[in-house]
Amino acid sequence: MWAWTLWMLPLLCKFSLAVLLAKPENISCIFYYERNFTCTWSPEKEASDTWYTVKRTYCFGRKSDHCTTGNSTSTARTSCSFYPPPITIPDNYTIQVEAQNADGIIKSDITQWRLDTIVKTEPPEIYSVKPVLGIKRMVQIKWKRPVLAPKSTTLKYRLRFRTVNGAGWMEVNFKEGSNGDTTYNLTGLQAFTEYVVALQCVAEESVFWSGWSQEKMGTTEEEGKLVPSPHGLDLWRVLRPAMVDGRRPVQLLWKKARGAPVLEKTLGYNIQYFPENNTNLTKTVNTTNQQLDLYLGGETYWVSVISYNSLGESSLATLRIPAIDEKPFQCIEAMHSCLTQDQLVVEWQSSASEVDTWMVEWFPVLDSEPSIFSWESVSGARNWTIQQDELKPFWCYNISVYPMLQDQVGEPYSIQAYVKEGIPSVGPVSKVENIGVKTVTITWKEIPTSRRNGFISNYTIFYQAEDGKEFSKTVNSSILQYGLESLTRMTSYTVQVMASTSAGGINGTRINFKTLSISVFEIFLITSLVGGSLLILIIPTVAYGLKKPNKLKHLCWPDVPNPAKSSIAMWRGDNFEDKLNVKEFDDSVNMEEERILKPCSVPSDLIDKLVVDFENFLEEFSTEEPGKGQENILGGEKNEYVTSPYRPYCPTGKQFKELPLSTEIPSRKSQCLSSGVPEGTSSEDKEQLLSSASSLGLDHLCEEGAPNPYLKNSVTTREFLVPEKLPDQTKREV
Secondary structure, eight states: OHHHHHHHHHHHHHHHHSOOOOOOEEEEEEEETTTEEEEEEEOOOOSSOOEEEEEEEETTTTEEEEEEOOOTTSTTTTEEEEOSSSOOSSOEEEEEEEEEETTEEEEOOOEEEEHHHHEEOOOOEEEEEEEOTTOSSOEEEEEEOOSSSOTTSOEEEEEEEEETTOOSOEEEEEEOOTTOOOEEEEOSOOTTOEEEEEEEEEETTOSOOOOOOOOEEEEOOOOSOOOOOTTOEEEEEEEOOOOTTSOEEEEEEEEEOTTOOOOSOOOEEEEEEEETTOGGGOEEEEESSSEEEEEEOSSOEEEEEEEEETTEEOOOEEEEEOOTTOOOOOOEEEEEEEEETTEEEEEEEESOTTOOEEEEEEEEOOSSOOOOOEEEEEESOSEEEEEGGGSOTTOOEEEEEEEEETTEEOOOEEEEEOSSOOOOSSOOOEEEESOOSSOEEEEEOOOOGGGTOSOOOEEEEEEEETTSOEEEEEEETTOOEEEEOSOOTTOEEEEEEEEEETTEEEEOOOEEEEOOSSOHHHHHHHHHHHHHHHHHHHHHHHHHHHHOHHHHHHHHSOOOOOGGGSGGGGTTTHHHHHHHTOOOOOTTSOHHHHTSOOOOOOOTTHHHHHHHHHHHHHHHHHHSOTTSOEEOTTTOOEEOOOOOTTSOOOOTTSOOOOOOOOSSSOOOOOOOOOOOOOTTOOHHHHHHHHHHHHHTGGGGOOOSOOOOHHHHHHOSSOOOOOOTTHHHHHHHHO
16 A cells, blocks of 8 residues: 555656646637737736647638647737638637647637627728818818728728817717718817817727727818917927037927917917027017027027917917026926826826926937927826827837926926837847857847837847757846856857847847857966976076086086097007097187087098007017016006907917906907008018918917907908817917
């Protein structure tokens, strides 16, 4: 029993640790007419990699197919689309979503869908908004029926409109006429007022409205003689940095006051501006535009604008332009934005209760200088709303709020916002720096603002060794470089950086690099060790040389032997030195020159002469009485006679009895040489003498021994041999 429990324990642990799949729920499908049939579901996230398969039956249940999504890391993991041609209307679809991962499979409930009720069309296109001649307070709107809309279905329309300066929209619903009429008369408007209109439509049985059409503007007819509006104009300015010559560019903007009944046609505007302390320098400009570029000095200025027409002038609108060195007051502590339904809401906090008027300014953040500024005054509130349709999706907007207290404008507080975010258009451009043995630094540039399509939430660095596993590192959006560590030495890597927004991410450029085989530190370390070792070796050597210079000199420059002072020169003394042509050197000559062996010419018959001289020496030696003092063969001085180790003492006519050995020269095997030939003997006489020496070998015999290899190899023309019957001849002589 216990063995069975232990065997089942790993399986139970594995089952308990497995992540159960979430059942797909909240399935929603939309039929984008003649484009695709798309279904979405929840949950949006899974704990492990999950694949989804959407199974569809169509043609009223006679056919079926399916589509499959990617794993849970895909940006569209909970959405799947079917594409034409097998999408027709009318039809009934059956949809079931199946989720699968390594832990199992789970299916959703089966849902039924009628294409008539979920079809979504393209928005209509408005091409004119004009007044009807003779009819007051009305404009006629004409549009084109959407091309991607069922022709057999009646469309319903929703029209919204507002004045150009109005904040709120008004809506009107109506149905398409039986004859397919695409015009509508909008009544109940104000006379001689410019309106903005937009239109959307929906199939009669469908629940999905199309998007809003592009906005179009039109003006109603003028009605009688009416005085200008007492509300005047809203006036604003955009201050720019001062120029080199001290002038300060100021862009002046104005528009009709918000909510004011504008019933007259404006013919132009009169602008006056002057320094605050000198009204005599007042300048006047007339224009029909709603903006003007002024170049003012560094002091404080006052600007006033009046609109006029054939009936008169509006009230005066004034604005104070602060001096360059004037510091504005601050009263906004925080500000944030949020999206609610189809509106963007901006809220701010301020502790200054006396400030009750605010100016909101917004413009798109472009890579170049913005040229379009929008602005609006807010009173009695600390929030501001704008319809999402008034802002472009995927554009970043800079929103600033200026506090206004009487004639002064305070320090603005700014934030950035998107009404809709998307995946960036391009990925970050990256490069590698500081490549090492196991480390490298990856740097990348920020994506241009106009191509981000949203707030960059993070960056992910993907890197992979050649034929290896891919790794990734994620950093926040404020970091533009990252150091990779624990790489492999001398290995090729591929790296790319992905920039992500709330809608998804996109990879940047792919680059390759190779780690080093040896680092600069290692090179420096090896060089230091080798250099240090050599230095440690050199220092004792120099110290030893300074202490004992002669020994060091002998090791570096050894003595070269002098041939004139060799043992062979001692055989004949001065005569031999002359024959070697060796020069005598004076004792005063430099020690360095004495060690140089200088070349000398050697006679070609040197060997023959050596043999002859040696024979003469033996002959002279043999004629002297033994026991008497002999002259030194080298210098003529009286010395004890030294017997040559290469010839035993053998007097003529006597048998050799005892070999006298010298204590100064090592003993060798006995050899027998013939008597020396006197110097100056001719070649014929030499041959006779040699023949006699051979025949008289009984008088010059020694014990048996090997010939001297030096004399045998040196004598090239003569060789003294002992007769084979030497013992017998010796006996006869006795």
